[in-house]
Amino acid sequence: MRGNITMAELARAAGVSMATASRALSDHPKVAPATRARVQAVASDLGYVHNSVARTLRTNRSYTLGLVSDQIATTPYAGRIILGAQEAAARQGWLLLLLNSGGDPQLERREIQTLLQRQVDGLLYAAMYHQVVTPPAALAQVPSVLLDARSDDASLPSVVPDEVGGARAAVAELLRHGHRRIGFVTHGDDIPATHGRLRGYQKALLAAGVPVDPSLVAVGPSTPQGGYPAALALLDRPDRPSALFCFNDRMAMGAYQAAAALGLRVPEDVSVIGFDNQESVADALRPGLTTMALPHYEMGVWAVEVVLARVHDAAAPVEHAVLPCPLVVRESVAAPPPTG
Amino acid sequence: MRGNITMAELARAAGVSMATASRALSDHPKVAPATRARVQAVASDLGYVHNSVARTLRTNRSYTLGLVSDQIATTPYAGRIILGAQEAAARQGWLLLLLNSGGDPQLERREIQTLLQRQVDGLLYAAMYHQVVTPPAALAQVPSVLLDARSDDASLPSVVPDEVGGARAAVAELLRHGHRRIGFVTHGDDIPATHGRLRGYQKALLAAGVPVDPSLVAVGPSTPQGGYPAALALLDRPDRPSALFCFNDRMAMGAYQAAAALGLRVPEDVSVIGFDNQESVADALRPGLTTMALPHYEMGVWAVEVVLARVHDAAAPVEHAVLPCPLVVRESVAAPPPTG
DNA sequence: CGAAATTGTGGAATCGATTCCACCGCCGCT
DNA sequence: AGCGGCGGTGGAATCGATTCCACAATTTCG
Numbered sequence: 075m076r077g078n079i080t081m082a083e084l085a086r087a088a089g090v091s092m093a094t095a096s097r098a099l100s101d102h103p104k105v106a107p108a109t110r111a112r113v114q115a116v117a118s119d120l121g122y123v124h125n126s127v128a129r130t131l132r133t134n135r136s137y138t139l140g141l142v143s144d145q146i147a148t149t150p151y152a153g154r155i156i157l158g159a160q161e162a163a164a165r166q167g168w169l170l171l172l173l174n175s176g177g178d179p180q181l182e183r184r185e186i187q188t189l190l191q192r193q194v195d196g197l198l199y200a201a202m203y204h205q206v207v208t209p210p211a212a213l214a215q216v217p218s219v220l221l222d223a224r225s226d227d228a229s230l231p232s233v234v235p236d237e238v239g240g241a242r243a244a245v246a247e248l249l250r251h252g253h254r255r256i257g258f259v260t261h262g263d264d265i266p267a268t269h270g271r272l273r274g275y276q277k278a279l280l281a282a283g284v285p286v287d288p289s290l291v292a293v294g295p296s297t298p299q300g301g302y303p304a305a306l307a308l309l310d311r312p313d314r315p316s317a318l319f320c321f322n323d324r325m326a327m328g329a330y331q332a333a334a335a336l337g338l339r340v341p342e343d344v345s346v347i348g349f350d351n352q353e354s355v356a357d358a359l360r361p362g363l364t365t366m367a368l369p370h371y372e373m374g375v376w377a378v379e380v381v382l383a384r385v386h387d388a389a390a391p392v393e394h395a396v397l398p399c400p401l402v403v404r405e406s407v408a409a410p411p412p413t414g
Numbered sequence: 415m416r417g418n419i420t421m422a423e424l425a426r427a428a429g430v431s432m433a434t435a436s437r438a439l440s441d442h443p444k445v446a447p448a449t450r451a452r453v454q455a456v457a458s459d460l461g462y463v464h465n466s467v468a469r470t471l472r473t474n475r476s477y478t479l480g481l482v483s484d485q486i487a488t489t490p491y492a493g494r495i496i497l498g499a500q501e502a503a504a505r506q507g508w509l510l511l512l513l514n515s516g517g518d519p520q521l522e523r524r525e526i527q528t529l530l531q532r533q534v535d536g537l538l539y540a541a542m543y544h545q546v547v548t549p550p551a552a553l554a555q556v557p558s559v560l561l562d563a564r565s566d567d568a569s570l571p572s573v574v575p576d577e578v579g580g581a582r583a584a585v586a587e588l589l590r591h592g593h594r595r596i597g598f599v600t601h602g603d604d605i606p607a608t609h610g611r612l613r614g615y616q617k618a619l620l621a622a623g624v625p626v627d628p629s630l631v632a633v634g635p636s637t638p639q640g641g642y643p644a645a646l647a648l649l650d651r652p653d654r655p656s657a658l659f660c661f662n663d664r665m666a667m668g669a670y671q672a673a674a675a676l677g678l679r680v681p682e683d684v685s686v687i688g689f690d691n692q693e694s695v696a697d698a699l700r701p702g703l704t705t706m707a708l709p710h711y712e713m714g715v716w717a718v719e720v721v722l723a724r725v726h727d728a729a730a731p732v733e734h735a736v737l738p739c740p741l742v743v744r745e746s747v748a749a750p751p752p753t754g
Numbered sequence: 755c756g757a758a759a760t761t762g763t764g765g766a767a768t769c770g771a772t773t774c775c776a777c778c779g780c781c782g783c784t
Numbered sequence: 785a786g787c788g789g790c791g792g793t794g795g796a797a798t799c800g801a802t803t804c805c806a807c808a809a810t811t812t813c814g
Contacts, residue, residue: 082770082771090793091793093793094793094794097772105791106791106792109793125533125770126532127470127532127769128471128770130467131468131771132771132773133772133773138511153492164525170512170513172496172511173510191464192466192467193466324694355695355698358664360671420800422800430763434764436802437802444761444762445762446762464800464801465799465801468800468802471771471802472768472801473801755814757812757813760811760812761808761810762808763808764806764808765804765806765807766803774797775795775796776796777794778791778792778793780789780791782790783786783787783788784788
């Protein structure tokens with residue numbers, strides 16, 4: 075099925091030694107231009123492709139990175155992380171070996187062993203939502219990066235979204251349209267996103283000189299079904315906010331439903347802004363949901379670039395990146411209703 | 415950083431030759447039980463792990479499969495394909511090398527070359543929605559499978575969802591609840607899903623002895639924005655259908671909006687059934703959308719198992735699988751309103 | 755009791771590319 | 785003219801595991 079030609083055959087066909095053939099193909103300086111040209115011509119004639127496995131054995135460089143994740147692809151976002159990582163890797167000639175642990179620490183350790191015995195040059199340890207983790211010790215054996223996760227100790231580089239900044243920007247967008255009473259529909263799980271987005275919400279208000287009213291923060295499960303009653307509670311009162319910032323797009327969907335239930339139109343009567351830019355929700359709602367995008371693709375890229383930097387130079391500094399969440403404008407934000 | 419022990423060192427430590435050490439570790443029959451035990455003990459003491467690269471070079475088996483896709487992860491489903499493939503591969507000791515072409519045929523050829531020169535044992539060529547493709551010739555060099563795609567010639571095994579059967583089952587579910595006038599909200603793109611689901615719709619009606627009324631088929635772009643007017647046209651007439659089968663969940667979302675605009679309740683006044691089981695839509699809608707699930711995970715599993723079967727036995731037959739789309743019941747289907 | 759068949763082990767070739775080291779000409783300088 | 789140096793090339797070791805073949809030590813059987 076596979077009839078690959080070897081370097082020895084190539085060398086013979088070109089009338090040179092293997093040493094010279096190898097050098098000619100890798101553009102080694104010390105090879106006569108004529109020889110190089112001849113070897114390369116013969117190589118492409120014969121359809122020679124080098125055997126990466128042999129090269130890896132000899133050079134101890136596999137041009138492969140391992141991506142270990144707790145929940146590959148269980149979330150709709152995961153794909154963008156993987157895509158970013160894969161493309162960034164490919165740009166530098168690297169490939170990605172994919173492995174998912176399902177969150178089982180024992181399986182995870184075995185998987186990392188498997189990747190290491192395949193001589194991966196580096197590892198990406200990805201969580202599928204922003205988390206604080208204790209990375210397995212085996213990661214230390216090769217350059218590694220935490221992706222969408224942060225470690226308690228700071229020994230590994232890491233990249234996470236800027237929850238605080240994103241929330242600030244979301245609220246700033248509402249402020250910019252003239253809103254002053256802004257509700258926050260959020261949830262109670264103890265994850266970085268919860269705290270960060272609340273902080274960002276508060277900071278944005280403070281920076282604009284708007285008093286922070288704790289009664290404007292409503293909590294429910296982070297689903298459409300949870301967003302509905304939370305948003306309803308905020309909107310179904312005389313001093314209702316003119317805009318809602320929602321923890322995520324799913325909760326924003328619930329907020330839409332709450333507004334509809336009260337006969338309020340989005341955005342004429344109440345503006346809504348979400349978080350996550352979950353396409354299938356944000357883009358599907360009517361009107362389209364303005365929201366903050368999570369930089370999944372960019373985090374994937376960043377992680378690969380940092381790992382490869384450390385592959386090339388083990389002494390590269392340990393960075394911790396916090397990537398911005400860009401605003402995605404659709405149609406759910408407008409000026410507050412005149413009656414105010 | 416990496417201080418790996420080699421087999422020669424292991425052999426010396428255990429007081430045997432490399433040949434014996436190798437045999438002891440791979441449970442070769444011809445090695446004395448005592449020797450085997452000793453070698454294995456020493457191996458685990460020293461933390462010996464074999465070097466897969468060296469093994470691959472020697473045995474010509476990489477325990478790696480390549481997954482080439484046109485649009486990895488651009489759709490929310492992609493992840494499930496990858497997950498299924500990865501887990502099925504892992505169960506047999508294989509790993510997945512991931513590569514995405516973005517649909518560029520030239521890049522794609524190069525990527526396949528890259529995978530081949532890494533000695534992958536097989537290839538999965540995945541489309542991210544059911545498609546008819548002309549697979550690159552290089553696939554023939556190793557066992558390969560088409561995933562969520564079908565070739566014009568039938569030389570490669572392939573696996574696709576059962577569009578016809580899924581649509582039949584969806585309509586059957588509506589019939590089962592007593593519906594007789596059933597609309598079909600679909601679109602006009604020339605892809606297998608369009609034709610298959612239409613055929614299934616018609617077949618189900620015919621099988622139930624219900625006349626097929628072409629005026630009950632409405633066409634629009636396959637988005638929520640396209641589903642809205644199409645559904646509206648069907649519902650906003652005196653002899654409106656009591657149920658709608660929608661090409662996908664996004665169009666079903668538009669159908670919900672159309673029903674709401676006409677003051678019709680789902681499912682009391684009109685039942686709706688979707689296709690795709692796109693969690694973030696189907697699960698988020700109120701009431702939850704009953705729909706047909708695409709067997710992405712299962713297709714990933716099937717593809718890997720078939721590739722590996724061909725890896726082990728090159729003469730394994732070329733199969734073409736059509737996997738069932740299971741019904742996912744939520745709350746959008748009920749009996750037709752009494753007035754008929 | 756000796757020949758034949760096992761059983762267990764080791765030496766060394768092998769997979770395919772990279773690279774160290776040695777070497778051969780030839781140019782240029784004194 | 786002689787010598788140092790350099791550009792270009794080839795031989796062979798090397799990476800780490802697998803496996804063919806040979807062989808020693810038993811065991812089995814006529």
